[in-house]
Amino acid sequence: MGFYRGRREDRFHSSNSWRWVAVVALSALVGSGATLAIESTSNHRGITLAKSISASSRHDDFATVTNNVNVNVTDGVTEAVKRVEPAVVGVENYARVSDFFSQQSKLEATGVGTGVMFYKDGKYCYLVTNNHVVAGAAKVDIVLNSSKHINATVVGTDPYTDLAVIKVPLNAFKGIEPVTFANSDNIQPGEPAIAIGTPMGLDFADTVTSGIVSAKQRLMPVQDPGGQSGDQTLDYQTVIQTDAAINPGNSGGPLVNINGSVIGINSSKIVAQNFEGMGFAIPSNEVQIIAKQLMSTGHAEHPALGVTAYSLGTLPQQMWPDVPVDYGVWIRAVTSKESRASGLQANDVIVGLNGHTVKTTADLRTYLFKTKPGDTATLKVYRGNKLLTLKVKIGSMETELTTDNRQQSDDDD
Secondary structure (H helix, E strand, O other), X not given: OOOOOOOOOOOOOHHHHHHOOOOOOOXXXXXXXXXXXXXXXXXXXXOOOOEOOOOOOOOOXXXXXXXXXXXXXXXXXXXXXXXXXXHEEEEEEEEEEEOOOOOOEEEEEEEXXXXXXXXXXXXXXXXXXXXXXXXXXXXXXXXXXXXXXXXXXXXXXXXXXXXXXXXXXXXXXXXXXXXXXXXXXXXXXXXXXXXXXXXXXXXXXXXXXXXXXXXXXXXXXXXXXXXXXXXXXXXXXXXXXXXXXXXXXXXXXXXXXXXXXXXXXXXXXXXXXXXXXXXXXXXXXXXXXHHHHHHHHOOOEEEEOOEEEEEHHHOOHHHOOOOOOOOOEEEEEEOOHHHHHHOOOOOOEEEEEOOEEOOOHHHHHHHHOOOOOOOEEEEEEEEOOEEEEEEEEOEEEEXXXXXXXXXXXXXXX
C-alpha cells in the first residue's frame, strides 16, 4: 500500500477504532489478548520492501467484463485458473549490497512477489504488481513458469495505492493473452474468489488457493514499513476482504472470480495468533485507474494541499502552538501559492476538512484524497484560540518512482 517517509502515526478516531484489527506491525490487544498485525504479502529475504506500480507511454482501455456467476464451482475454479495462470509470474526485487572484502556493491535478490500481465502493445507487455514488491529495487525481473528470468523495467509506482506497473519485452509472453478485469463494484460477498501467486518464494510459484469474497469494502491503512521510526500510515484504502489463503509472496498477484476475470490485486493479510483467512486485495476498478495514469505519465496524480505538516500529537508538547485542542495537523510551512492565497499560515492547526474532523495527517490525507485537483476545499483551522474557516484550491501531487534511481532495465546490458 501507499507510503511516505516521516513520523509514525497510529492515532485514530475512537469512533473508528473497531475497524482496525491492526495498523502497525504490532497492534492493540483485543479479546483474549491476541496481538494482531497487518502484513504485506511479499516474500522478504532480510529486508522490508515497499509497494510500487509502473506504467508505459502507450495504452488502450483495458478489457472489463461483468458476468453473472452461474457455474459449477469446482469446474469453474479449474477453468478460471486456466485462463489467468499463464499471465501470472514471480517478480523478484534485487538490491545493491556492499561486499565487505571487495568494497564494491553487487546486486542481490532480496524479495519475491507476484505480477500479472494485463496489457500488450507492439513492443512490450505490461504487468501490475504492488509498490511494496518493487520499492527500493536496483533491478527487477520476472520469473516465468519455465523458471526463466527476464529483466523488467519499472514504469511507475504509487505508494498511496500500493500499486506498480512494470514492463518486459513482448516475446516474454508469446501466445499468452492479457487478463481481463471484472467490475469490482459488482462483486458480492460469498461469491468464489481465487488467488494465484508465489507464496514463500519461487519454489511455490503458480500456487492457487480459493475461497470466497468475505466483504467487498473494508477500510484498511496504507502503510510505509520503511519509515525512519517504523511502520507509518499514509492513508486508508477501501479493499476487498477474502478468506482465500494469501501468504508472503502473493503480493501483486490477482484475485480472480469464477469467470476468470481479475477482481483485485492481492496486497496484505492479517497475521495473528487465532486469526486466519483475512486477506485483502485492491479492487480492480482502482487498479485500472492508477495503471492507466502510470502508463501514460509514469506517475499517479493525487490531490495536494501544499503544506508541510505533522500530526500535533507526534510533536513534543513544548513545540505545540497555543491552541485549545490536543489533536489536529500542525502546519510547519505553506508551500503552494493556492494555500497561501487562502490565508493558511505556518503554526495553524487544521482540525477539519470538508466537514470531517481531522486528528492526524492520515485523516487529512484520507479526506483530501476524496477531492480532485482544482476542487475548492473548506478547512477548519485554529490560529491560537480562534477557529477560522478557510477556502483553499486543491493542487496536484505526482508520485515518484520508489525504486533505486540506478535501476537496471530490459534495455541494459
